[in-house]
């Protein structure tokens with residue numbers, strides 16, 4: 001959709017009109033980071049008893065669950081849109097609201113659609129480019145993240161966004177103003193949906209009372225590992241940005257920053273905000289898991305598992321820790337005492353998938369198999385299967401990273417790849433390769449230790465000698481490679 005855009009200098013008039021107070025700070029162009037907040041005079045939290053306030057925004061301007069509902073009461077077109085395509089999540093409703101605003105503000109619509117709000121003006125000042133990977137060009141998306149944990153996350157996100165846009169079209173096709181402004185002339189494009197999604201992801205924050213919110217002007221503050229400011233909701237119905245309580249002294253011209261989260265991995269930062277905090281010491285990543293292709297219970301395990309089928313790997317102080325409740329379910333089989341049953345309803349319709357372990361119903365405890373197997377006499381054998389699966393998944397990821405290195409070298413000369421995006425992707429690849437290599441070695445050590453375990457040796461010996469002692473097919477698969 002053609003957007004009306006205003007220069008950032010329009011923010012002064014917007015703030016005045018909407019009672020937003022910038023106190024000794026202004027918005028400046030900071031290059032790669034986009035705009036940011038900068039002090040206009042030297043500031044110190046020592047000078048006053050109270051912590052200095054830098055920015056005050058009336059609470060009613062924030063975009064949160066409550067205000068979305070208020071806007072829907074006042075604007076019948078937005079109400080129509082919410083009724084047809086909203087109501088599933090706060091994020092979805094906010095995206096619809098933002099779409100509504102760019103529609104009202106568009107130079108093309110001319111349909112007397114919607115009710116102008118402060119956000120109609122504010123979206124005109126929001127950037128058309130957000131460095132998050134969903135807005136990278138196809139070449140960048142394909143090459144830069146290959147082999148990183150973001151490769152599958154980005155593919156899944158793009159597929160979800162495409163589905164959402166398709167649903168929006170389907171559900172609003174019958175609404176006359178949507179037909180006129182969006183679909184008739186193809187004015188609304190997938191790229192608009194990508195943009196409002198990127199705005200939301202990179203600009204929303206968590207307010208203690210209002211919950212997930214977008215706050216105009218506060219969303220101009222950038223992130224730093226050594227943040228000098230924080231935000232809070234005040235008792236007099238405002239959202240405030242304040243200088244840190246600790247002895248903070250800022251020269252005139254210093255950037256004011258908050259923390260977007262210190263425990264976020266590089267992948268999360270890149271995915272949500274489009275940059276990497278190179279000062280962060282958090283070293284972690286998440287890998288997705290799929291049941292082994294020839295596991296007859298694979299699909300049932302996925303369907304019955306309560307959480308996401310993932311492995312989280314972290315490196316803290318040089319040691320590797322990992323967590324994966326799904327791996328403990330993934331490594332078990334019927335022969336071990338795992339059973340799935342479909343419970344029939346009295347009216348004959350199929351209903352819930354039930355999971356049994358050693359005869360007990362564990363349907364509500366599928367994420368606790370590590371504990372469930374802890375008293376089993378074969379717990380070390382199961383532990384070995386888990387470590388083998390873990391190491392295999394890490395190997396697979398590392399191979400993909402190594403393979404894609406050559407492609408990456410060849411894009412040095414490609415003009416369609418932004419140097420900044422290339423830089424952040426290389427940083428992510430370097431970190432994830434190091435974490436995965438360390439995790440591979442750690443898994444190897446764990447595996448070797450388990451292989452010395454008496455119970456495991458006995459089990460493997462029996463497994464080799466007798467057809468009557470069936471093992472997990474996963475273990476069988478990997479034993480060929482790893483135990484021989």
Ligand SMILES: C[S@@+](CC[C@H](N)C(=O)[O-])C[C@H]1O[C@@H](n2cnc3c(N)ncnc32)[C@H](O)[C@@H]1O
Nearest residue numbers: 033034035202203219220221222223273274275
């Ligand atoms: C909440 S907005 C902050 C305002 C934004 N810079 C703008 O121009 O509108 C978040 C975005 O700012 C940028 N950003 C924030 N902190 C950054 C940092 N430390 N390094 C690089 N970019 C940063 C990223 O593009 C991120 O998606």
